[in-house]
Amino acid sequence: MAENTVANEITDPTDLRQLLGEVAPRVAAKERKALHTRDREWIANTPFLVVCTSDANGNCDASPKGDPAGFVRVLDDTTIAIPERPGNRRADGYLNILSNPHIGLLFMIPGRGETLRINGRARLVRDAPYFDDMVVRGHRPILAVEVDIDQIFFHCAKAFLRSHLWEPENWPQDTLPSQARLVKEVQANVTETAEELERYYAEHYAAKLYRG
Secondary structure, eight states: OOOOOOOOOOHHEEEEHHOOOOOOOHHHTBBBOOHHHHHHHHHTTOOOOEEEEOTTTTEEEEEEEESSOOOOEEEEETEEEOOOOHHHHHHHHHHHHHHEEEEOOOEOTTSSSSSSEEEEEEEHHHHHOOGGOOBTTOOSSEEEEEEEEEEEEEEEEEHHHHHHTOOOOOOOOSSSOOOOHHHHHHOOOOOSSSHHHHHHHHHHHHOOTTTT
16 A cells, blocks of 8 residues: 555444445345255356355465366255365365354356355365265365355356456456466475476376376
């Protein structure tokens, strides 16, 4: 923030409500506590979601999860399970869940502006009978996040319409460096050359999507 800029901070819920306006009755009433048939269909067609967690001190994490559409399994009307595949092993979100079970999920379907939002309480399971139904390319999940649903609703498409997210003709020109060169530039402890990193990411991502 520029030194000469003074932020007009909002600190009171009443001030916030006066600024935003009142919630429309239809919007306020859209929350549900159990999965509708349409929710199940949306989950079955979802190949990508964002998992949001925080630890006991409020430190937050948002992590993307992706797999073939339908990778999130519906266990019953109020419970779903998200499989874990090999990743960077930081486990930020999973460590958060161990200290604070509250979780927020955002389900996205390519081409659709609406999203499905689920908020609930999570737990980690190392194995369960349904793991056999989550096998991809011959690999079972490492673990799964089971979520007891507290709140579920569809979110409107305005953010996607404003961002033109699914409209390639409106995407900004990609002028950013490759992943390898970003890593080389921002991480001081990287000893590999940029060329070595380019080969690593090109080969590693394709070969180790499911076997770590």
